Amino acid sequence: MRILKSTMLLFLLLTFFNVNAQTDEEAIKEIYKQSLTNGKSYDWLNYLSTQIGGRLSGSLNAERAVAYTKEELDKLGLDKVWLQPVMVPKWVRGYKESAFIESGKGKKTTVNICALGGSVSTPALGLKANVVEVKNFEELKALGKENIAGKIVFYNRPMQADLISTFEAYGGCVNQRYKGAVEASKYGAIGVIVRSMNLRLDDLPHTGSMTYDDLPVANRIPSAAISTNDAELLSTMLKLDKSTKLYFKQNCKQLKDVLSYNVIGQITGSEFPNEYMIVGGHLDSWDLGDGSHDDGAGVVQSMDVLRLLKESGITPKRSIRVVLFMNEENGLRGGKKYAEVAKQKGENHVFALESDSGGFTPRGFSFDCNDASFNQVLSWQPLFKPYLIHYFEKGGSGADVGPLKTETNVLAGLRPDSQRYFDHHHASSDTFDAVNKRELELGAATMTALVYLFDKYGINPITNEKQIKK
Incomplete structure (x- = not known):
């Protein structure tokens, strides 16, 4: 009888634990x-x-x-x-942004941009200046104020395509969007254009947050994203002609x-x-x-x-x-x-x-x-x-x-x-x-x-x- 009771108890315990295991499977299935x-x-x-x-x-x-x-x-x-x-x-963004690249011969090519979230606006008639292309803040520092003052800084560091984790690729280049205006303003830049955080080449500019830290309002410069296709175009045109200029106009406002x-x-x-x-x-x-x-x-x-x-x-x-x-x-x-x-x-x-x-x-x-x-x-x-x-x-x-x-x-x-x-x-x-x-x-x-x-x-x-x- 004792052996029978022990056997029954063991059976009940095994059944209990098996039901418990099945319960999770069944609950998740449901x-x-x-x-x-x-x-x-x-x-x-x-x-x-x-x-x-x-x-x-x-x-x-x-x-x-x-x-x-x-x-x-x-x-x-x-x-x-x-x-x-x-x-x-x-x-608030205001009405749609506009931009074009102007070659040394005066030819204008429309490009796609959007204001970055938190950016100030451009002057009412827009902003046009020569462009300095950089990949990171180290290049910016190396160029110095003498090469940047009065110009638009163009950050053109793409997301790293060979990283399987796209969030890791994003993290590797998003600082140029978030802190780009703060860093460029240290060297007298009057505006910032940032390559969109996007792995593919297309015509869509991607917005996102940016910061001025504690920069006085009077020293804040407008910051915008440019589509990846247009970033490639701007980069190519700058290599062919250093006198290439960029015009952009945006109407955003912080309330x-x-x-x-x-x-x-x-x-x-x-x-x-x-x-x-x-x-x-x-x-x-x-x-x-x-x-x-x-x-x-x-x-x-x-x-x-x-x-x-x-x-x-x-x-x-x-x-x-x-x-x-x-x-x-x-x-x-x-x-x-x-x-x-x-x-x-x-x-x-x-x-x-x-x-x-x-x-x-x-x-x-x-x-x-x-x-x-x-x-x-x-x-x-x-x-x-x-x-x-x-x-x-x-x-x-x-x-x-x-x-x-x-x-x-x-x-x-x-x-x-x-x-x-x-x-x-x-x-x-x-x-x-x-x-x-x-x-x-x-x-x-x-x-x-x-x-x-x-x-x-x-x-x-x-x-x-x-x-x-x-």
């Missing part, structure tokens, strides 16, 4: 099924992109997006939905800060309501396209995470929030405000996931966490294998969730295939028709699966020798 057959992310993105459009911080469209996403979250039957006030910068909002929705945890997990993207975008990939995709995927949990019959143990951050593109005010309020309230954010790399096919995640938590993630890899999710690496998470970082929590970033991302990033081609419905829905499901696992199992604390001694 999440993917719901997203691919009953997803809402694509419909939400359609409205956000085609009915509202580009959502520059401080704009009417940004406020319409706040109202729309709050209304949609209200419909999901969450435990709480609210708006978190945040003051944001208001920069006073205005009130806006982060949009937040919450499912309150059933067991650990004071442990918070968040998932989010940024609601603002640049104004040239409609912001579908950057970051409308992340917004709607994050919204759908909470809906998919409910539709899949999952009751979270921890409080899960969707946070739609305002002003990531030109200030990060939303992310900073959320972290500031969380700290004031003493909220314990154990996990945060951001989607801000486009709505392309998901490949996996990068994690900012300790080794114990990362090893836990690696143990979940077999659960993702059927969905072709294979990328689990330590690295960055996202700009908006970054301010929440502690020694023990886990920050993560969704990592889709990035090869086409910079074709659209900050350009007029970032539109709804560039987003594939199935790829977007796969991303939403992949995010939900990771949230489900971290909610179920929690995070592993640091267990190093120093902490054990304490």
